[in-house]
Amino acid sequence: MAAAPRDRRRRGRTPGAASAAAAEDDGEEHHLNPFLSDEAPSSSRIQFRNVASRARWVEDAGEAEVLDSKGKLWLTTGVTRGGKLYYNVEEIGFLAERGALVLLDDEDETIGLEKIYKKIAGGNYGCSWDAFQAYKHLKVLGYIVGRYGVPWTVKHSGTCEVTDSPKSMADTERCSDRANGACNDITKFLKQMHIDGIYPSFEVHLPNSKFKKSCPGVPIFLLCLLRDKPPSRDELETVENKFEGIPLKFCQVDNGRISFLSFDNVTLPSLP
Amino acid sequence: MSGPRWKKAKDGKDFSALAAASPMSSIVAELQSSLKRSRPVATISSHGEDAILGVSPHQAILLNQAAFGRFVENAGGEKQWFQLGAEEVFYLCHALKCVVVELESGKQMSEGELWDHLCSASESFPEMYKAYSHLRSKNWVVRSGLQYGTDFIAYRHHPALVHSEFAVVVVPEGAELGGRCGRLKVWSDLLCALRASGSVAKTLLVLTISSSICELGSPDCLEQLFVHERTITRWIAQQCREQRCEPCRVEPSKEEEGHTRETVVLNYWGVILGFTVLSTLLVYKLRF
Numbered sequence: 001m002a003a004a005p006r007d008r009r010r011r012g013r014t015p016g017a018a019s020a021a022a023a024e025d026d027g028e029e030h031h032l033n034p035f036l037s038d039e040a041p042s043s044s045r046i047q048f049r050n051v052a053s054r055a056r057w058v059e060d061a062g063e064a065e066v067l068d069s070k071g072k073l074w075l076t077t078g079v080t081r082g083g084k085l086y087y088n089v090e091e092i093g094f095l096a097e098r099g100a101l102v103l104l105d106d107e108d109e110t111i112g113l114e115k116i117y118k119k120i121a122g123g124n125y126g127c128s129w130d131a132f133q134a135y136k137h138l139k140v141l142g143y144i145v146g147r148y149g150v151p152w153t154v155k156h157s158g159t160c161e162v163t164d165s166p167k168s169m170a171d172t173e174r175c176s177d178r179a180n181g182a183c184n185d186i187t188k189f190l191k192q193m194h195i196d197g198i199y200p201s202f203e204v205h206l207p208n209s210k211f212k213k214s215c216p217g218v219p220i221f222l223l224c225l226l227r228d229k230p231p232s233r234d235e236l237e238t239v240e241n242k243f244e245g246i247p248l249k250f251c252q253v254d255n256g257r258i259s260f261l262s263f264d265n266v267t268l269p270s271l272p
Numbered sequence: 273m274s275g276p277r278w279k280k281a282k283d284g285k286d287f288s289a290l291a292a293a294s295p296m297s298s299i300v301a302e303l304q305s306s307l308k309r310s311r312p313v314a315t316i317s318s319h320g321e322d323a324i325l326g327v328s329p330h331q332a333i334l335l336n337q338a339a340f341g342r343f344v345e346n347a348g349g350e351k352q353w354f355q356l357g358a359e360e361v362f363y364l365c366h367a368l369k370c371v372v373v374e375l376e377s378g379k380q381m382s383e384g385e386l387w388d389h390l391c392s393a394s395e396s397f398p399e400m401y402k403a404y405s406h407l408r409s410k411n412w413v414v415r416s417g418l419q420y421g422t423d424f425i426a427y428r429h430h431p432a433l434v435h436s437e438f439a440v441v442v443v444p445e446g447a448e449l450g451g452r453c454g455r456l457k458v459w460s461d462l463l464c465a466l467r468a469s470g471s472v473a474k475t476l477l478v479l480t481i482s483s484s485i486c487e488l489g490s491p492d493c494l495e496q497l498f499v500h501e502r503t504i505t506r507w508i509a510q511q512c513r514e515q516r517c518e519p520c521r522v523e524p525s526k527e528e529e530g531h532t533r534e535t536v537v538l539n540y541w542g543v544i545l546g547f548t549v550l551s552t553l554l555v556y557k558l559r560f
Contacts, residue, residue: 141509230462233445233480233500249507252459259463260507268438268477268501271411271428272295 053095055087056104057111062125063088064103073100076144076211080153088147089125090135092116097136130253131201131225137258138223142207148200148222152213198224198231198239200248221247223260236263276428277435287433296338296411296429300368303334307370313380314361314373321358321393323373326351339413339430340364357416358390358397359404366491367405387491396452398488398497399444399481406479406499407440414440421468426477438477438503439469446483466504476504 032041051071055064066078066085073095078087087095095101096116103111119125120132126147127135138145146152200222205211222243231250239248252259278286307327314325324344327335332352335341340363341354356364364371366383374380381389390397400423407414413427417439424440444452456462456478469476480500485493 138509143509228459230456230459233482233502236502252463254459258509260509261466262503262505262507264503264505266477266501266503268407268410268412268426272292272297 052100052102054102054104055092056106056108057092058086061086064092067104071100075213076208077139079146079150080213082154088127088150089116089119090127090132093120093132094136094139127201128225133253133256134223134225134251134258135202138202138204144205144208144211144216145202145223146205146216148203152216197235198226198250200239200243201225203246204249219246221249224248224250226250226252226261231263237265240265276437279433279435287429291429291433294337296413299334299338300411303331303338303340304368304370306331306334307364307368312371314356314364314371315376316361316373316381316386316389318376319393321361321390321397323356323361325354325356325361325364325371327354328352337430339415339427358394359401359414362386362390362401363405363408367408384490388489391488396442396444398493399442399449402481402494402497402499403440403442403479405494420472420474422465422476425474436472436474439465439472439474440477440479441465443478443480444483445480448486448488449481449483462504466506470506478502478504 034041053066053069053071053073055066057064063079064087066074066087069085074085077091077095078085080086087101092101092103093116096103096113103116105111120127121129123129135145202223203219204221204223205216205219224239247262250261250263252261276288278288278291280286281290310328310331312325312327312331314323316323325341328350329352332343332354335354336343340360341356344353344355346353361371361373365373365386372380373386390401394400404414404424407424407426413430414424415427415431417423417425420439422439423442425436426438426440427436428434441455443456444454456465466476478501480502482498482500483493483496484498485496487493
């Protein structure tokens with residue numbers, strides 16, 4: 001949109017530009033005037049892919065098995081199990097919106113965006129609508145986002161085996177920790193539903209052209225979705241105690257607008 | 273936490289050295305001993321929280337330097353007049369024990385009576401005062417934050433020397449305090465507080481005051497109140513990313529192309545450079 005770059009330049013001239021920009025980032029929405037033309041809103045911001053990959057929806061697993069994968073998106077999206085690539089429901093939604101994926105059913109009929117949205121909105125496949133908004137927001141900016149607790153890659157096929165000890169992941173312990181996570185996404189999600197309090201939904205890595213699923217490294221933060229009320233001190237302390245080490249960020253989704261927040265435990269110094 | 277932003281003097285140097293030479297603890301200590309010697313009396317308004325205090329010119333300088341109260345302009349006379357807020361007057365009276373407070377009738381108040389008076393003027397006085405004294409006891413300068421939509425603003429030293437670092441919101445919790453209409457219980461309130469603090473370049477500091485006791489009838493309850501410090505900051509996904517690499521939206525084909533092109537170009541020059549180095553070395557070796 002033409003409005004956005006101009007605003008960025010204007011902001012740059014004012015003092016305290018960085019903080020002003022931070023404050024204004026979610027500031028006045030730039031409205032395209034819908035009364036000026038008879039045309040429907042167009043998706044001018046999204047770059048659509050010319051060639052789409054194909055994946056088949058597997059109802060039992062709640063995910064799609066990728067049949068042919070075009071381009072390099074698969075390097076940072078989806079889970080590799082026994083040599084096959086699987087996309088979960090938020091990944092399918094994100095890719096399908098961009099025309100990068102065609103989802104097929106058992107009879108090779110295309111599952112359209114409406115049905116994909118329904119799967120997400122239903123919340124039965126491990127990702128809520130709000131979580132999908134947060135996922136998209138980060139993916140569009142290039143971040144590498146995976147479901148928390150789900151290994152990026154599993155050597156053996158089948159959903160209930162654990163990877164063998166990672167000789168190839170010579171690097172660090174953390175690689176084996178990731179790979180030894182529980183295998184069944186949906187079971188995990190259902191378990192989480194019964195966990196009281198706040199729990200991470202995603203792990204987030206910085207954009208990285210050298211990202212490897214076999215050794216993803218430590219995420220820059222874990223993202224927890226917050227619900228209808230701000231978290232209490234108890235809730236924050238509980239989740240912090242569970243996940244010492246990796247920074248936690250929290251997000252609040254309001255009709256597609258995402259606020260990413262940190263609630264840091266601090267101790268103000270005593271001054272001289 | 274980001275560090276202090278010191279203001280600059282006319283010669284361009286910042287005031288950090290001046291602040292270091294005059295630590296707040298010594299200013300407050302000097303103020304305290306000077307006031308104790310003269311035993312000034314502050315008059316508190318009958319139904320309100322504000323108090324007026326008359327002091328000597330030297331004490332006025334110290335009150336100003338320690339950032340207590342607001343100087344009241346007037347025509348002159350021996351005394352200089354300062355208007356003190358509820359937390360300030362109680363701090364001088366109870367924590368520093370250097371000021372006595374009386375009603376306009378002339379009746380002097382004990383600390384307990386002053387506590388009752390201030391609590392009846394404002395239901396949230398206990399937690400507000402606990403937060404205020406918590407920060408002051410760490411030698412932070414604490415001023416009202418009402419104009420910014422927060423409870424307090426905290427400075428590392430005098431506001432003339434340094435920009436404020438924290439916009440403080442006080443949140444009561446626990447048996448006695450939790451029933452109050454506390455702050456930050458809904459998203460609109462939290463995001464509003466965050467936005468208000470952000471627009472003046474301060475970090476939002478939330479002081480949660482929890483109490484394990486059930487009665488707040490005397491200042492002794494202060495020892496049973498605990499202060500938990502937490503900052504709330506907003507993370508801008510775009511800005512974080514822009515610090516690391518070229519800002520660009522996910523446009524898969526362009527991104528891949530760009531990377532491939534970049535890699536190819538680097539490899540090309542790498543080869544040229546390598547070749548040049550190797551051939552130079554070879555020639556060198558052959559000659560000698």
